[in-house]
Amino acid sequence: MELEKLRETAAEIAARDDVKYLIGWKKGSYGYRVAPAFAEDAEGASDFIFSPLCTANLATYLTLVEKLPLPRGQEPDKRKVALMVKGCDSRAVTQLLVEKGIHREEVIIIGCPCPGMVDPDLLNKKYPETEETAELKWDNDGFVIVRDGEETKVPREELLDEKCQLCRYPNPVVSDIMLDDPVKAWEPVEDEGVKEIEEKAVEGRWDYWQQEFSNCIRCYSCRNVCPLCYCQDCILDRQNPDWVYRSVNFSENTAFNIARAFHLAGRCIECGECERVCPANIPLGKINRKLAREVRDKYGFEPGLDPDAEPFQASYKPDDPEDFIL
Amino acid sequence: MTDKPKIGVYICHCGINIASTVDVETVEEYALKLPNVEVARTYSYMCSDPGQALIKEDIKEQGLNRIVVASCSPRMHETTFRKAIQETGLNPYFLEMANIREQCSWVHEETEEATAKAKKLITASVAKVRLLEALESKEVDAEPAALVIGAGIAGIQAALDIADAGFKTYLVEKTPSVGGRMAQLDKTFPTLDCSACILTPKMVDCASHPNIELLSYSEVEEINGFIGNFDIKVRKKARYVDFDKCTGCGDCAKECRVADRFPSEFDQGMGNRSAIYLPFPQAVPAKYTIDPENCLYLKRGKCGKDPKCQEVCGAGAIDFDQQDEFVEFKVGAIIVATGFDPFNPSRKPEYGYDDYPNVITGMEMERLVSASGPTGGKVLINNGEEEIEPKEVAFIKCVGSRDESVGNEYCSRVCCMYTAKQAHLIREKLPDANIRIYYMDVRAFGKGYEEFYDRVRRENVRYIRGNPSEIFKRGNKLIVKAENTLTSTPVEDEVDLVVLGVGLEPRAEMREIMDLLRLSQSGDRFFLEAHPKLRPVDTATEGVYLAGCCQGPKDIPDTVAQAKGAASSAMIPLARGKVTIDAQVAEVNEATCRGCGFCVEICPYTAIEMVTVNRFGHEIEVARVNEALCKGCGSCSAACLSDSVQPKSFRDRQILPQIAALGVIK
Numbered sequence: 006m007e008l009e010k011l012r013e014t015a016a017e018i019a020a021r022d023d024v025k026y027l028i029g030w031k032k033g034s035y036g037y038r039v040a041p042a043f044a045e046d047a048e049g050a051s052d053f054i055f056s057p058l059c060t061a062n063l064a065t066y067l068t069l070v071e072k073l074p075l076p077r078g079q080e081p082d083k084r085k086v087a088l089m090v091k092g093c094d095s096r097a098v099t100q101l102l103v104e105k106g107i108h109r110e111e112v113i114i115i116g117c118p119c120p121g122m123v124d125p126d127l128l129n130k131k132y133p134e135t136e137e138t139a140e141l142k143w144d145n146d147g148f149v150i151v152r153d154g155e156e157t158k159v160p161r162e163e164l165l166d167e168k169c170q171l172c173r174y175p176n177p178v179v180s181d182i183m184l185d186d187p188v189k190a191w192e193p194v195e196d197e198g199v200k201e202i203e204e205k206a207v208e209g210r211w212d213y214w215q216q217e218f219s220n221c222i223r224c225y226s227c228r229n230v231c232p233l234c235y236c237q238d239c240i241l242d243r244q245n246p247d248w249v250y251r252s253v254n255f256s257e258n259t260a261f262n263i264a265r266a267f268h269l270a271g272r273c274i275e276c277g278e279c280e281r282v283c284p285a286n287i288p289l290g291k292i293n294r295k296l297a298r299e300v301r302d303k304y305g306f307e308p309g310l311d312p313d314a315e316p317f318q319a320s321y322k323p324d325d326p327e328d329f330i331l
Numbered sequence: 332m333t334d335k336p337k338i339g340v341y342i343c344h345c346g347i348n349i350a351s352t353v354d355v356e357t358v359e360e361y362a363l364k365l366p367n368v369e370v371a372r373t374y375s376y377m378c379s380d381p382g383q384a385l386i387k388e389d390i391k392e393q394g395l396n397r398i399v400v401a402s403c404s405p406r407m408h409e410t411t412f413r414k415a416i417q418e419t420g421l422n423p424y425f426l427e428m429a430n431i432r433e434q435c436s437w438v439h440e441e442t443e444e445a446t447a448k449a450k451k452l453i454t455a456s457v458a459k460v461r462l463l464e465a466l467e468s469k470e471v472d473a474e475p476a477a478l479v480i481g482a483g484i485a486g487i488q489a490a491l492d493i494a495d496a497g498f499k500t501y502l503v504e505k506t507p508s509v510g511g512r513m514a515q516l517d518k519t520f521p522t523l524d525c526s527a528c529i530l531t532p533k534m535v536d537c538a539s540h541p542n543i544e545l546l547s548y549s550e551v552e553e554i555n556g557f558i559g560n561f562d563i564k565v566r567k568k569a570r571y572v573d574f575d576k577c578t579g580c581g582d583c584a585k586e587c588r589v590a591d592r593f594p595s596e597f598d599q600g601m602g603n604r605s606a607i608y609l610p611f612p613q614a615v616p617a618k619y620t621i622d623p624e625n626c627l628y629l630k631r632g633k634c635g636k637d638p639k640c641q642e643v644c645g646a647g648a649i650d651f652d653q654q655d656e657f658v659e660f661k662v663g664a665i666i667v668a669t670g671f672d673p674f675n676p677s678r679k680p681e682y683g684y685d686d687y688p689n690v691i692t693g694m695e696m697e698r699l700v701s702a703s704g705p706t707g708g709k710v711l712i713n714n715g716e717e718e719i720e721p722k723e724v725a726f727i728k729c730v731g732s733r734d735e736s737v738g739n740e741y742c743s744r745v746c747c748m749y750t751a752k753q754a755h756l757i758r759e760k761l762p763d764a765n766i767r768i769y770y771m772d773v774r775a776f777g778k779g780y781e782e783f784y785d786r787v788r789r790e791n792v793r794y795i796r797g798n799p800s801e802i803f804k805r806g807n808k809l810i811v812k813a814e815n816t817l818t819s820t821p822v823e824d825e826v827d828l829v830v831l832g833v834g835l836e837p838r839a840e841m842r843e844i845m846d847l848l849r850l851s852q853s854g855d856r857f858f859l860e861a862h863p864k865l866r867p868v869d870t871a872t873e874g875v876y877l878a879g880c881c882q883g884p885k886d887i888p889d890t891v892a893q894a895k896g897a898a899s900s901a902m903i904p905l906a907r908g909k910v911t912i913d914a915q916v917a918e919v920n921e922a923t924c925r926g927c928g929f930c931v932e933i934c935p936y937t938a939i940e941m942v943t944v945n946r947f948g949h950e951i952e953v954a955r956v957n958e959a960l961c962k963g964c965g966s967c968s969a970a971c972l973s974d975s976v977q978p979k980s981f982r983d984r985q986i987l988p989q990i991a992a993l994g995v996i997k
Contacts, residue, residue, distance in 0.1 A: 080948075081949045105941075106925070235925065236923070237973075238923040246984050246987045315932060316927070319928070320933075
C-alpha cells in the first residue's frame with residue numbers, strides 16, 4: 006500500500022465536516038511500537054501508517070467512547086467516526102453492526118487489505134528493537150525490518166503472527182473505501198493450539214487450564230481490549246448478585262475466563278487482541294478459537310461476515326444439534 | 332421490603348402422595364427453625380377449602396406477610412393459593428411454592444432421603460420468599476370481535492356461535508367459497524346424512540349473518556398485538572369479477588374460451604372447470620372467480636378479439652384491472668380452523684396411485700359417488716382401457732396413517748368409518764359387486780359407529796386383516812397382493828377398483844400460520860394445544876384457539892364440538908370486555924441494557940421491542956417488554972449478556988439465594 010495514498014485519503018476524510026475523527030495507526034514512541042491515533046483534522050492524519058506492526062484492532066474504540074451527560078439543550082455530536090480496518094477488524098465492525106453496537110450510518114470504514122501481521126514478541130526476540138528508528142515493511146514474500154537505517158529481509162513464515170497464519174479473511178468484509186487492491190487469501194495452517202488441547206483427555210485439559218488460569222491477575226485487559234466486550238455495566242463487575250468474586254484465585258479466575266469465553270461464543274471474530282494484551286501470557290485465543298470452531302462445525306455459523314445476519318446467540322432452528330447436551 | 336418478613340410454611344400431605352414418602356411432621360419441626368418462619372403447619376390437602384382457610388387465618392391473626400406452600404408443582408395450584416392469599420389483602424405474589432411432590436415424594440422411595448430433600452427445597456423457598464416483590468396485575472380492554480381463519484365446518488360453526496352471541500366475527504377463507512372438505516363429501520357416517528344438505532344451510536347462514544363479515548378468497552397477512560387487542564391485516568385477492576355485480580348466472584363459465592379444460596379442485600381433479608369458475612354449485616358466496624394461472628387474457632393479455640366472459644356477462648361484472656385489496660381490523664380473539672391435507676398416496680408408490688387410473692383416494696371416491704360429482708353419482712371408472720362399472724372393489728385402510736415409513740405414527744381417526752361408509756354406498760349402487768376391505772384394525776369408537784360397522788359387514792362386505800404389500804396390473808385387472816394375517820395365507824385378489832383410505836395430514840402451508848401466531852406443533856406436526864386434556868382448544872398464545880383438524884385428525888361431530896368449544900373460549904375475553912395481564916413478566920433495566928436486541932430475536936412471544944430513549948442528552952436504543960405479550964418464560968434473560976432483562980419474581984437476586992440455600996454454591 007502506498008503510504009502517500011493512505012495519508013492523502015486519511016487527511017481528506019479527517020477533514021470532512023461530517024466526521025468527528027478518524028481512527029488509525031501511527032508510529033509509537035520508540036522501537037517497533039505502533040500506537041492508535043485519532044485525527045480530528047487533515048493535519049492530525051499526516052503521520053498515519055499501515056505496517057505489519059498495526060496489529061491493534063481499532064474497532065474496540067467504536068464502543069469504548071463514553072457518552073458523558075450533556076448539558077441541557079446541548080445536542081449530541083452526531084458526526085461519523087472513520088476507522089481503518091484490516092480483515093479481522095472489519096469482522097468486528099460487522100459483528101457490532103449485527104448487535105446494534107453501532108449503526109452503519111455512524112461509521113466510515115476504510116479498508117486495509119492485510120498481507121499479515123508479525124508476532125511482536127517473536128520479532129523482538131529475534132531482531133531486538135532499537136530505540137529510534139525500528140520499523141517494518143512488507144516485501145513480496147516476507148517482511149523487511151528497518152533498524153537504524155539498515156534493512157533486513159525476513160521470510161514471512163518466520164515472523165507471521167499465529168492469528169494471521171490461521172486467517173481466512175485478510176481482506177475487509179465491509180468497507181466504504183478500500184486503500185488497496187485485495188490481497189490473495191492464503192491457505193490457513195492447521196490450528197495446532199486448539200488441536201493440542203483437543204488431544205488431551207478431560208483431566209489433562211483441566212490441568213492445563215488450571216495452570217494457565219492460575220496466572221491470571223484479573224487485570225481485565227482482555228475484556229477491555231475486546232471489540233465485542235462492550236457492555237457498559239459488565240456483569241462480571243457487579244456485586245449484587247456477585248457472579249464472580251474479586252479474589253484472585255483459580256476458582257474465581259476460571260469463572261471469569263469461562264464466562265467471558267461463553268459470552269463470546271458465536272461472536273468472537275478471532276482478532277487475537279485478548280491474547281496479545283494479556284500480561285500473564287494466557288493463551289486466550291485457544292479458548293475462543295475452540296468455541297468459534299464448535300459454532301462453525303455444529304451450526305455452520307461464522308460471526309462478523311454479514312451485517313444482516315441474525316445474531317448467533319439469539320437464533321434458533323428446530324434442527325439445531327443437541328448432541329452436546331447431557 | 333420494609334416490614335420484617337414473617338413467613339408461614341404450609342406442608343401438604345397430598346393424601347398419601349407426599350406423606351407416605353416424606354416425614355411431614357419432621358419437616359414441619361425443621362421449617363419452624365428457619366429464619367423468619369413464624370408458623371409451620373401440615374395438612375392433608377392444603378388446596379382444599381379448610382387447607383386454604385388455615386393459611387388465611389394465620390395471615391389475619393399472626394400477621395404473616397410471606398407464604399411458602401410445600402406441595403405440588405406451581406403449575407397445579409399456584410393460582411389457587413395466590414387467590415387465597417389475595418382474599419386476605421396480602422399481595423398474591425408474596426407466595427413461593429416448594430414442589431415436594433413431583434420433584435420429591437414421587438421420585439424418591441426412601442423416607443429418609445425424601446425428607447431431607449423436602450427440607451432443602453423448603454429452605455430454598457424460604458430463602459427466596461423473603462425477597463419477593465409485590466406485583467400488580469393489570470387489566471386492558473378487549474375488542475369485542477373475533478377472527479376465524481378457515482371456513483370449513485369448524486370455522487363456520489365457530490363463527491356462527493360467536494356471531495350468534497352478538498359479537499362481530501371476521502371469517503377468512505382462502506378459497507373462493509366456504510365449505511371446506513365437508514362440502515366435498517357425499518354422505519356422512521354413521522347416519523348417512525347428505526353432507527351438502529346439512530352443511531349448505533350453515534354456509535348460507537354465515538354469509539347472511541349480520542354479525543359475520545365473510546372474507547372469502549382472502550388470506551391473513553399480518554397479525555400483531557395480544558389477547559383482547561389483535562391488529563389484523565387481510566389480503567382480499569382479486570377475483571377479477573366485481574363482487575357486487577356478479578349474479579352467479581354462470582354464462583361466463585359456459586362461454587369461456589378454455590371452458591372445462593382445467594382440473595376442478597372441488598372434484599379432486601376428476602372433473603373439469605373453466606378458467607372462470609364457481610367451485611361448486613352451492614358455493615357461498617355464489618360469485619365467480621377467474622383463475623389467473625389459466626385465464627388466457629390474464630396470462631397473455633389476449634383472449635380472442637375480446638374475452639368471451641366479458642362479452643357474455645350481462646351484469647358487466649368482469650374486471651380484469653381488479654387488484655388485491657387490504658382490509659385492516661381489530662379483534663380480541665382468534666380461532667384457527669385451517670383444516671388438513673389428505674395424505675398424498677404418491678408417497679406409497681407400492682400402491683400404484685400414480686400408475687393406475689383405477690387406484691383412487693377416499694376423497695376422490697367421495698366425488699365419484701356424489702350425485703353432484705363428475706359422473707353424476709354413477710360409479711364409473713377407467714381401468715386404463717375403457718370406462719367400466721367395477722365388479723371387484725378393494726379398499727385399503729391406514730394409507731399414510733399409523734405408518735412410520737411416511738412419518739405419520741398417528742391414527743387418522745376417520746378412515747375406518749369413511750371406508751365403511753363408502754363400502755355401503757357402493758353396495759347400494761352396485762349390489763353384485765365384491766367388496767373387500769384390507770385393514771390393520773377397525774376402530775369404530777364413536778356414537779353409532781360400531782353399529783354402522785356391523786351393518787356394513789352384514790351387507791356382504793369382506794374385511795380382510797392384512798395390509799397389502801403391492802398393487803400391480805395383470806391384463807385389465809389390478810392385483811392386490813397381501814397376507815391375510817388371521818389365516819396366515821397369502822392372497823392375490825383381482826380387482827377393478829382400489830380405493831386408498833388415505834389419512835389426514837397437517838396442512839402444507841401451516842408454517843405461515845405458525846409464524847403469524849407463534850404457534851407450536853406437537854409430535855404429529857399438527858398444531859399444539861395448551862394442554863392435551865384440560866386445555867384442548869387453547870394454545871400457548873393467549874387469545875388464540877384451535878378448532879377442527881388443524882389440531883389433529885377428527886370426524887365431523889368432534890370437529891363441530893371442538894369448534895363450539897373454541898368459540899366459547901374465545902368469547903370469554905369478548906364477553907368480559909377486559910383481559911387481565913399477568914404481573915409476573917420480564918423487565919428491562921434500561922440503565923444497563925446495551926441495546927443489542929438479542930432478547931428481541933429470541934423472545935418466543937414477540938414481546939420485546941427496541942425503543943429509543945434519551946439518556947442524559949444522548950439517544951440510545953434499549954429493549955422494552957410489552958407486558959401484555961410477555962409470559963415470563965425467561966428466554967430473554969438467558970440470552971442477555973449484560974443481565975439487563977429478568978423476569979419479575981425470578982430475578983438473580985431472588986433466585987441466587989434460593990440456589991445458595993440448597994447448599995450448591997457459597
